[in-house]
Amino acid sequence: EKGTYTHYMLKEIDEQPFVIRNILQKYQDDHNEIKLSDDIRSALNSADRLYIIAAGTSYHAGLVGKEIMEKAAGKPVEVHIASEFLYNQPLLSQNPLFIFISQSGETADSRGVLVNVKEAGHPALTITNVPGSTLSREADFTLHTYAGPEIAVASTKAYTAQMAVLSILAMDGAHARGIDTDFDAIHELSIAANAMEVLCDQKDNMEQIARDYLLESRNAFFIGRSFDYHVVQEGALKLKEISYIQAEGFAGGELKHGTIALIEEGTPVIALATQENVNLNIRGNLQEVVARGANPCVVSMEGSHRDTDQVVLPPVHSYLAPLVSVVPLQLISYYAALHRGCDVDKPRNLAKSVTVE
Numbered sequence: 001e002k003g004t005y006t007h008y009m010l011k012e013i014d015e016q017p018f019v020i021r022n023i024l025q026k027y028q029d030d031h032n033e034i035k036l037s038d039d040i041r042s043a044l045n046s047a048d049r050l051y052i053i054a055a056g057t058s059y060h061a062g063l064v065g066k067e068i069m070e071k072a073a074g075k076p077v078e079v080h081i082a083s084e085f086l087y088n089q090p091l092l093s094q095n096p097l098f099i100f101i102s103q104s105g106e107t108a109d110s111r112g113v114l115v116n117v118k119e120a121g122h123p124a125l126t127i128t129n130v131p132g133s134t135l136s137r138e139a140d141f142t143l144h145t146y147a148g149p150e151i152a153v154a155s156t157k158a159y160t161a162q163m164a165v166l167s168i169l170a171m172d173g174a175h176a177r178g179i180d181t182d183f184d185a186i187h188e189l190s191i192a193a194n195a196m197e198v199l200c201d202q203k204d205n206m207e208q209i210a211r212d213y214l215l216e217s218r219n220a221f222f223i224g225r226s227f228d229y230h231v232v233q234e235g236a237l238k239l240k241e242i243s244y245i246q247a248e249g250f251a252g253g254e255l256k257h258g259t260i261a262l263i264e265e266g267t268p269v270i271a272l273a274t275q276e277n278v279n280l281n282i283r284g285n286l287q288e289v290v291a292r293g294a295n296p297c298v299v300s301m302e303g304s305h306r307d308t309d310q311v312v313l314p315p316v317h318s319y320l321a322p323l324v325s326v327v328p329l330q331l332i333s334y335y336a337a338l339h340r341g342c343d344v345d346k347p348r349n350l351a352k353s354v355t356v357e
Ligand code: M6R
Pocket: 055, 056, 057, 058, 101, 102, 103, 104, 105, 106, 107, 110, 153, 154, 155, 156, 238, 241, 350, 352, 353, 354
């Protein structure tokens, strides 16, 4: 139930720190070791390449999951849009493991791929918020995201839960392969959960940003690099699906290759600058758009922030910055949709689960 909340979406955004803490509990045993069945562990470790298949927001979580898995565990990962993979399958490795990421577990495009994968005899793992769903039943293994029911059409807590589970898998994979990683997913996730809470408490700031940047705009650009690039794609999807503002997430370095032509006086450009190693680069991209009249809004992280930045995240591990930086983007989208008079929880033309191809 919504309780005192006006919309499920806002309630579900607020639940995110608790969801992460819940996942931490569910995925740890009494000795604070990662709890994973032997079958799943061996499927993950014997695969020479992981193929993540998903749609929409779950696809965006997969993009972040790939980065963490490759960087922490040295395991090659490909991420594919289910509807593309279905009719245009790439070459596969010798021993692939397919990972389906789906909040509902009912997405028809993903199911189509799963059917083919099973026919070809490849192992499949589903990461879902609904165990017992079609994708969960038909895969060999299931991992639960424990986010609780997600009612709003715009996915929020399922996304952060998916990334949390993927980060735990990455750390487990690193241990299994004897890789000496400094990434302690358990410790870092609990820091991230606290940081998410700090941002959930900054609703007035996010509402003001929505008013200042998005109430009169027909379009909005989101830019980021590295991990931030994946999160801006999710930020843009959130904004467009509930506020109907045309929004796109771009890689900062790609602007000069075409997109910058679209920048006009007053165009809102929301930049994520949480990644230390590309901080100067994204700041440079911001200067380029500001010189062409853009209205910049910067979400950065303590340590490499500037006094003029609109939102500053508490410091968290760079791999988990997406869990935290998406919170202001979700809230800004929420308030933009709200003040533009849109039906936040039930946007036009959309269904919560897309069970037809
Ligand atoms: O249930 P799933 O995670 O498989 O759904 C995939 C997409 O349909 C879903 O993420 C969609 O993009 C959301 N409306 C995004 O907020």
